[in-house]
Amino acid sequence: MSEFDRNVVRAQEYLKRFRGKTVSHLIGGKHESGNGATFETLSPVDNSVLAKVARGTRAEIDRAAEAGKRAFASWRKTSGEKRRDIMHQIADAIEARAEEIALVECMDTGQPIRYMSKAALRGAENFRFYADRAPEAADGLSLPTGTHLNYTIREPIGPVGVITPWNTPFMLSTWKIAPALAAGCTVVHKPAEWSPLTASLLAEIALEAGLPAGVLNVVHGFGEDAGRALTEHPDIKAIGFVGETTTGSAIMAQGSQTLKRVHFELGGKNPVIVFDDADLERALDAVLFMIYSLNGERCTSSSRALVHASIYKEFSAKAAERVKKIRVGHPLDPGTEIGPLIHPRHVEKVLSYVDAARSAGATVAAGGIRSSLGDNYVEPTLYTGAHNSMKIAQEEIFGPVLTMIPFADEQEALSIANDVRYGLTAYIWTRDVGRAHRVAQSVEAGMVWVNSENVRHLPTPFGGVKNSGIGRDGGDYSFDFYMETKNIAIALGDHKISRLGV
Numbered sequence: 001m002s003e004f005d006r007n008v009v010r011a012q013e014y015l016k017r018f019r020g021k022t023v024s025h026l027i028g029g030k031h032e033s034g035n036g037a038t039f040e041t042l043s044p045v046d047n048s049v050l051a052k053v054a055r056g057t058r059a060e061i062d063r064a065a066e067a068g069k070r071a072f073a074s075w076r077k078t079s080g081e082k083r084r085d086i087m088h089q090i091a092d093a094i095e096a097r098a099e100e101i102a103l104v105e106c107m108d109t110g111q112p113i114r115y116m117s118k119a120a121l122r123g124a125e126n127f128r129f130y131a132d133r134a135p136e137a138a139d140g141l142s143l144p145t146g147t148h149l150n151y152t153i154r155e156p157i158g159p160v161g162v163i164t165p166w167n168t169p170f171m172l173s174t175w176k177i178a179p180a181l182a183a184g185c186t187v188v189h190k191p192a193e194w195s196p197l198t199a200s201l202l203a204e205i206a207l208e209a210g211l212p213a214g215v216l217n218v219v220h221g222f223g224e225d226a227g228r229a230l231t232e233h234p235d236i237k238a239i240g241f242v243g244e245t246t247t248g249s250a251i252m253a254q255g256s257q258t259l260k261r262v263h264f265e266l267g268g269k270n271p272v273i274v275f276d277d278a279d280l281e282r283a284l285d286a287v288l289f290m291i292y293s294l295n296g297e298r299c300t301s302s303s304r305a306l307v308h309a310s311i312y313k314e315f316s317a318k319a320a321e322r323v324k325k326i327r328v329g330h331p332l333d334p335g336t337e338i339g340p341l342i343h344p345r346h347v348e349k350v351l352s353y354v355d356a357a358r359s360a361g362a363t364v365a366a367g368g369i370r371s372s373l374g375d376n377y378v379e380p381t382l383y384t385g386a387h388n389s390m391k392i393a394q395e396e397i398f399g400p401v402l403t404m405i406p407f408a409d410e411q412e413a414l415s416i417a418n419d420v421r422y423g424l425t426a427y428i429w430t431r432d433v434g435r436a437h438r439v440a441q442s443v444e445a446g447m448v449w450v451n452s453e454n455v456r457h458l459p460t461p462f463g464g465v466k467n468s469g470i471g472r473d474g475g476d477y478s479f480d481f482y483m484e485t486k487n488i489a490i491a492l493g494d495h496k497i498s499r500l501g502v
Contacts, residue, residue: 003334004330004332004333004334004335007103007106007113007332007333007334008332010099010103011103011104011106011107011332014100014103014104015050015051015104015107018050018051018104018197019050019051021051021052022038022051022052022053022054023041023051023052023053023054023196023197023200023220024054024200025054025056025060025064025217025218025219025220026200026203026204026207026216026217026218027060027063027064027067027217027218027219028063028064028066028067028070028071028213028214028217029067029207029212029213029214030213032054032060033054034054034055034056034057034059034060035057035059037054037055037057038052038053038054038055039052039053039055039193039221039222040052040053041053041108041193041194041195041196041197042343043107043108043110044109044110044331044339044340044341044342044343044376045107045110045330045331045339045340045374045376046374047344047375047376050107050108050197051197053193053196053220054220054221055220055221055222055225055226056190056219056220056221056225056226057221057225057226057229058225058226058229060219060221060226061188061219061226061229061230061233062229062233064188064217064218064219065159065188065230065233065235065236066235067213067214067217068159068186068187068188068214068215068217068235068236069158069159069186069235070214071186071212071213071214071215072156072158072159072185072186074212075184075185075186075212075215076155076156076184076185078184078212079135080134080135080136080137080138080182081134081135083131083134083135083181083182083184084131084132084134084135084182085131086209086210086211087127087128087130087131087134087178087181087182088127088128088131089209089210090127090205090206090209090211091124091125091127091128091131092124092209093205093208093209094120094121094123094124094127094174094202094205095121095124097201097205098117098120098121098124099117099120100201101116101120101123101170101198101201102116102117102119102120103116103332104197104198104201105119105120105168105169105170105195105197105198106331106332106339107331107332108169108195108196108197108198109166109167109168109169109194109195109331109342110295110331110339110340110341110342110376111167111168111294111295111297111331111339112295112329112331112333112336112337112338112339113331113332113333113334113336114334114336114337115168115293115294116168116331119168119170119171120170120171122171122174123170123171123173123174123202124174125458126171126174126175126178126458127174127178129178129458130178130179130181130182130478131178131182133179133182133475133476133479134181134182134183137154137182137183137184137479137483138153138154138155138184138483139153139154140152140153140154140485140486143487146492147491147492147493147495148489148490148491148492148495149489149490149492150487150488150489150490151487151488151490152485152486152487152488153485153486153488154183154479154483154484154485154486155184155483155484155486156183156184156185156482156483156484157183157185157237157238157261157482157483157484158185158186158235158236158237158238159185159186159187159188159235159236159237160180160185160186160187160188160236160237160238160239160240160482161187161188161189161190161230161231161233161236161238161239161240162176162177162180162187162188162189162190162239162240162241163189163190163223163227163230163231163239163240163241163242163243163251164176164189164190164191164192164199164242164243165192165242165243166192166193166194166195166342166343167195167294167295167297167298167342167398168294168298169191169192169195169196169198169199170198170199170201170202172242173189173191173198173199173202174202175473176240176242176473177189177202177216179473179478179479179482180240180478180482181211181215181216182479183478183479183482183483184483185482186214186215186216186217187215187216187217188217188218188219188230188236189203189216189217189218189219190218190219190220190221190226190227190230191218191220192243193220193221193222193223194342194343195342196220199218199220200218202216203216203217203218223247227251228254231251231254231255231260232254232255232257232258233258234258236258236260237260237261238260238261238262238263238481238482239251239255239260239261239262239263240262240263240481241262241263241264241265242264242265242299243265243266244266244267244396244398245266245267245396245421245422245467245468248262248264248266248469248470251264252264261481262470262471263469263470263471263473263481264469264470264471265299265424265462265463265464265468265469265473266299266422266424266464266467266468266469267299267396267398267422267424267467267468268299268300268301268303268396268422268423268424268425268464268468269303269304269393269394269395269396269420269421269422270300270301270302270303270304270422270424270425270426270427270445271302271304271305271306271416271417271426271427271443272286272287272290272302272304272305272306272426272427272428272429273306273407273413273417273426273427273428273429273430273439273443274287274305274306274307274308274311274315274429275308275410275413275428275429275430275432275435276308276310276311277430277431277432278429278430278431278451279429279431279451280311280315282429282451283429284315284318284319284322286302286427286429286452286453287302287305287319287402287427288319288322288323288326288402289453290302290427290453290454291303291305291400291401291402292323292326292337292338292380292400292402293337295338295339295340295341295342295399295400296338296380296397296398296399296400296401297341297342297398297399299424299468300424300425300447300454301398302402302425302427303396303397303401303402303403304388304393304402304403304404304405304416304417304420305319305402305403305404305405306405306406306407306413306416306417307404307405307406307407308406308407308408308413309406309407309408312404312406315404316365316382316384316404319365319382319402319404320365320366320382320384323365323366323367323380323381323382323402324366324367326338326380326400328371328373328377328378328379328380329373330373338378338380338400339377340373340374340376340377341376341377341378341399342376343376344375344376346398346399347370347375347376347378349397349398349399350378350397350398350399350400350401351368351369351370351378353391353392353395353397353401354368354369354381356390356391356392357383357386357390357391357392357403360386360390360391360392361385361390362383362384362385362386362390362392362403363383363384363385364381364382364383365382365383365384365404366379366380366381366382367379367380367381367382367400367401368381378399378400379400380400380401381399381400381401381402382401382402382404383401383402383403383404384404386403386404386405387405388405388416388419388420390403393405393420394420394421396422410435410438410439413439414439414442414443417443417444418442418443418444421466421467422464422466422467422468423444423445423446423464423465423466423467423468424445424446424447424463424464424465424468424469425445425446425447425448425449425454425464426440426443426445426447426448426449427448427449427450427452427453427454428440428443428448428449428450428451429450429451430450430451436450436451444465444466445464445465445468446461446462446463446464446465446468446469446472447461447462447463447464458474458475459474459475459476460474460475461473461474461475461477462474462477463477
């Protein structure tokens with residue numbers, strides 16, 4: 001049996017638990033289906049129904065928020081060492097069930113197994129990273145003066161809402177939930193309705209690993225009802241959201257009445273700038289990887305390639321040749337490099353840019369059509385001869401689509417790179433050390449990689465500027481969001497106090 005066939009068999013075994021049943025909410029440690037309303041989650045492979053999922057409403061969010069509030073009273077007082085131990089047990093269980101998580105996620109999202117197998121293990125790594133930081137999460141600073149000892153401590157903010165996207169849902173859920181738990185917060189998680197299955201697996205794993213009931217609650221549903229109820233709920237003190245910019249703006253407005261703290265990782269139209277002195281072979285590898293991996297459905301994708309005019313013709317020709325060879329296929333096939341896109345509506349969005357590109361004068365150098373494999377399969381697309389005012393250069397397409405734009409010099413490269421409403425990541429390829437620093441410091445992005453693709457180091461800050469987000473994840477930066485800092489001042493002696501009314 002080939003590895004592909006084995007993956008198909010194993011995936012069907014894991015999916016049996018969902019078929020013909022309703023995927024329930026988890027509220028206060030108990031599975032429930034709410035009012036009985038459901039929605040279907042489809043497999044991008046063939047648009048078949050994977051499962052029915054309970055459709056949460058304000059009533060379910062109310063119960064989940066109340067469960068989180070009750071659990072917070074004890075979880076916040078649970079020692080960091082105890083939280084650490086429980087979170088390591090969750091990580092152990094994730095690793096033990098990594099195959100199940102990866103195969104289910106492939107079938108629910110269309111992401112190729114070559115990426116999802118690592119994403120499941122990355123989820124365990126996220127839990128371990130924050131588990132080890134739980135004992136020191138409350139630590140602050142000593143700030144003495146001549147008359148007072150000032151010291152700070154950090155305290156968990158309370159029950160928080162986490163709303164996660166559909167592209168790599170398991171890993172991104174752990175990226176938000178793990179630091180919240182380490183900080184001493186309780187969580188109400190609303191996963192994306194297009195890929196909800198692995199959220200249930202994570203909740204099940206956490207409960208079985210010893211996480212107390214109510215510390216992690218999951219309510220499935222749609223943004224307009226469950227999502228809105230969560231962002232408006234007065235007992236939810238903060239919202240961590242990963243998704244597109246328009247939704248982030250709506251969440252900010254919905255949470256404003258309760259002065260809710262928000263942390264957003266939003267869209268991107270990220271530039272990769274290739275100068276003529278770069279290692280062009282490595283640069284090409286990185287350019288293609290950062291847009292065509294994960295089906296192009298990633299916020300940090302290098303969706304605009306800005307290439308020096310002197311090498312543009314040769315570089316774009318080599319890119320087109322490589323793009324045409326990228327293997328589109330079933331997500332469970334180890335050889336697949338691009339799988340089906342998440343949903344028919346998203347496919348229509350991605351393909352809608354083809355006519356806009358041509359009418360604006362760009363060339364479709366590769367792709368731009370559906371694959372013969374099925375409705376949700378799209379050939380990797382490369383637009384050349386583009387300029388930055390085009391729709392394909394300004395809007396986040398969120399698919400396997402690269403727009404390649406020439407530039408004349410460093411200043412023009414920066415001008416093009418910064419001339420978008422987004423500012424999540426940027427990638428720079430040059431052997432000139434001075435130019436690397438100049439461009440990295442001048443480009444409008446929250447994260448910059450030089451002579452590298454996106455290689456994450458968990459202690460470093462992750463987040464964007466402009467319309468790409470608010471706040472930072474990673475390391476202690478996450479604790480800045482999930483915790484309040486309190487200053488305590490103790491008088492060291494009988495300092496002079498001004499007297500009134502004597």
